[in-house]
Amino acid sequence: MRYSRPRTGNRLRRAGVVAATTALAVAAGAAPAFAADVDFDLDVNAGPQGGGNTVTASASGLLASVTTPGARFVVGANTTCPATYSTTSAGSLTATVTKSDDDTAKIVVPAVALGSTYRVCMYVGTATGSVTQGKTTAIEAYVPEASTVSITPNAANPATTASPVSIVASSSGPWLQNQSTVSAIFTSATCPATYSATGATTATVTKNAANTTATISAPTTLTNGATYNVCYYNGTANTSVLLGKGQYSLVPAVSLSPQFGPSAGTNTLIIQSSTNFMSSGVTAPGVIFTRLACPNTYSNASDYVGASSPLPTKINNMRLSVKVPAGVVLGSSEASAQYKVCVYGGSTAGTSKLIAQPLNYTIAASVTVSSIAPASGPAQGGQEVVITGTNFPTAEGAQVSASLGGSELTNIKVNDLGTTLTGTTTSHAPGATTVSVTTLAGTKSALGTPYAYTYGITVSPNTAPVPASAGANPPIYIQGAGFSNLTPGAAPGVAATTTGAAVYLVDNTWYAGNQASRPVNAGAKAQCYDITVITDNELICTLDLYNGLGTANILGTAPTNTVPVGTYTIAIVNDVAAVGGPVADVGFSRISSGSTFTVASY
Structure with missing residues (x-):
């Protein structure tokens, strides 16, 4: 100061x-x-x-x-x-x-x-x-x-017996040195040069041994919505001199969304409360951003960045929007920085009063996302991907996360240059997803660089002998993703289902031809029955190797004889009725090493 x-x-x-x-x-x-x-x-x-x-x-x-x-x-x-x-x-x-x-x-x-x-x-x-x-x-x-002291907090809800508020005043040095007794008053007027309780509310002060702080329990009789001068004296006699002064406001708490954003601003924040904190004649609220404490009245000083282009917008008595000014920036060597967001009843310097408790807002360098490799992978996750971009935070413990269509990546690592982010996919329903990276600058979504979850599955066990009877058909356990939406339709020993979800044992001809339009005689050799979806990521069923499907149209094909010895693939179809018509790739599970199944002669 x-x-x-x-x-x-x-x-x-x-x-x-x-x-x-x-x-x-x-x-x-x-x-x-x-x-x-x-x-x-x-x-x-x-x-x-x-x-x-x-x-x-x-x-x-x-x-x-x-x-x-x-x-x-x-x-x-x-x-x-x-x-x-x-x-x-x-x-x-x-x-x-x-x-x-x-x-x-x-x-x-x-x-x-x-x-x-x-x-x-x-x-x-x-x-x-x-x-x-x-x-x-x-x-x-x-x-x-007399010191102009820093008061913490300088804004709070009214104190009550059940919810007391402790106020601590401090200055740059031992401003209470050589003072055996310290007193204080709260007044709406200018602090008098010597102690006077007339028209003021008194308070008991406790100073620390280093003579650097004075602590007060805020009086419960202070008026809500008012701003007070807090005046500290070296006693309670009418000759006791002013040692220090600060300001304290009784204002409601508000919330900020989002609480993070990019350096140089231009993004929009919403400030809101559960109370009508702008109901008392507030038509054009003022907002400033600062790395210091919020002053109790609006200020145009160089340490404060006002939101002026456009001005903050009052939505209703409980809510306002504000565009972050371009002057809310990082220093030359900063990875992130915290600002206070201060809300006032107007924007007149020295007059407009604080009407809400200060908010914390953190900025960081804005990230970019340019690509992801590989661009597709199994729906059950587990694949390592590399996202390329700029300004990914590199500091130890820095806040950074990434997701594909809302499914978080795990084991995230950022290279020293902050240009690549490596992570492991988690499960997601099959389909195209948006790549998003979240840092203290907010969330950046790359709409032009989608990642496709394909219907990959893993089967256990992955081998079984030719059964001697229907009762010897093997149960199998399948892991993947997006199973919650499946409606199983197969039954044992009957014609192949014509509607709903199905699990087939198929040969290579199943994957031949146009991937978006399956041939109806697509190489299905057997079907699973008693399909039970356990979770979105797992299901169980019984593979009917004893009653294999014919080679004709799989829709409505009756079982014929046992499945020949050989190596096959387990395939899941979301809706059998779509087979043979134009359907998205994600309607079928993908071939993978985990979906291979062998019918053996032993």
């Missing part, structure tokens, strides 16, 4: 004085080792009690020939700086300094206290005996002020 205070009086232009002094010294033939006792400016000469913030000291030639400067803050705007860095005095505080260049340095403010004014003294180093190099003048003295 940047602090400043008004400066008055005429400023001495020190650069000219330094240059003139140096010129005189050179003319006298005695160039000094350092430009000692330079008066320097501070870019910010007021800040929070307890310090922890950084200020910049500057003057022409301030740190010429100085490599590792040191600094002290001494009480009193005109107090003489200690002669050396190691010289101690009452109220003298050491500070860390980082040289930027010969003219400027960054100083981390030490644990300064309210009620004191400090001269900042610069030294040529931090070793014993390091002498002074420069100092601030009286008008450049550093003055601690």
Whole structure:
């Protein structure tokens, strides 16, 4: 947080004085080792009690020939700086300094206290005996002020006895140092300079041992929908001074969908609640995105990205849509980043109040999907596929998933370049599916690169002898996918079924010809009966090897004699009535090593 205070009086232009002094010294033939006792400016000469913030000291030639400067803050705007860095005095505080260049340095403010004014003294180093190099003048003295504290949470539902809300205030340094008692008030007015409970709600404060946080249990009497200034003091007397201040809003929780999206935005989010959180005169809500905490009033500052093109749209009192601004982006080396989404009653800076609790929104680089190989595989899954594209996350533990028509891939691995994603298919009903990859940037579906699940099956056992009787027909167990929709129609020892699903033992002629239009005498040698679908991925049936089908039209063909010894394939037909007409490939199971069945002579 940047602090400043008004400066008055005429400023001495020190650069000219330094240059003139140096010129005189050179003319006298005695160039000094350092430009000692330079008066320097501070870019910010007021800040929070307890310090922890950084200020910049500057003057022409301030740190010429100085490599590792040191600094002290001494009480009193005109107090003489200690002669050396190691010289101690009452109220003298050491500070860390980082040289930027010969003219400027960054100083981390030490644990300064309210009620004191400090001269900042610069030294040529931090070793014993390091002498002074420069100092601030009286008008450049550093003055601690009440901290603008960070309150967590800064927005919540009203507290109740059953559901208390704990509020923690913190600042950049030990802003509660030297304070034995800390009090607080909640007020809709500006925080008074000294403690006053008039027109305010009081609260008990507990500070931590490091003097960096103050914790309050939110009062249960605060008004829902209101925004309060929370003011912290060093006691409850009317002379107790303001130590810090922040804001707290009592607003409802809302939800965000989706919670993830691509860097550079332009996608649309929906914000909604179970309450009418926009019913109180809200017609044109404002929304900003920020990596900081949501301010309690709308802000146009550079740290906040407003949704303005188009403006957020109020759908009803419980719901609004917002287009993510193009300025919601990743840093140059970031794989992902989290933003806060802040909703206001309008978009007037400093006036429009927060009307909902802050939301978390995560962005990542948008992925592309260009191809998948192979482009088809068995419906029961188990096939390794490689998806090619860009911006697949490579970090350890990064969120990435992929699916084919909603069936998730397993064992996902991404190459180091983020250009290929390898995974194993899971079961899916036969048919063409869409390839989708999901990351923190959202889900990218590649409509032009489909993957086809084919009707592959696995049979167990995969061999049986020629049966001596109908009672010796073997039961078989079939694994695949999409079985839930099958309507079995075969019965033992009767003509082949003409409708519904069927399981056949077929020879090679079954797979000859046009795959989309099966010949009616397609090489069926036997059928399964007592088909029982166990799950979508498995069924059992009894293979009627004793009553084999004839070689004529399989529709309505009566059983003839036992199936000859040989190697065959188990095939599933979704609907026998479609055999012989134009049907999709997925109406039939595919030949595979797992579907081979041998009728043996033993």
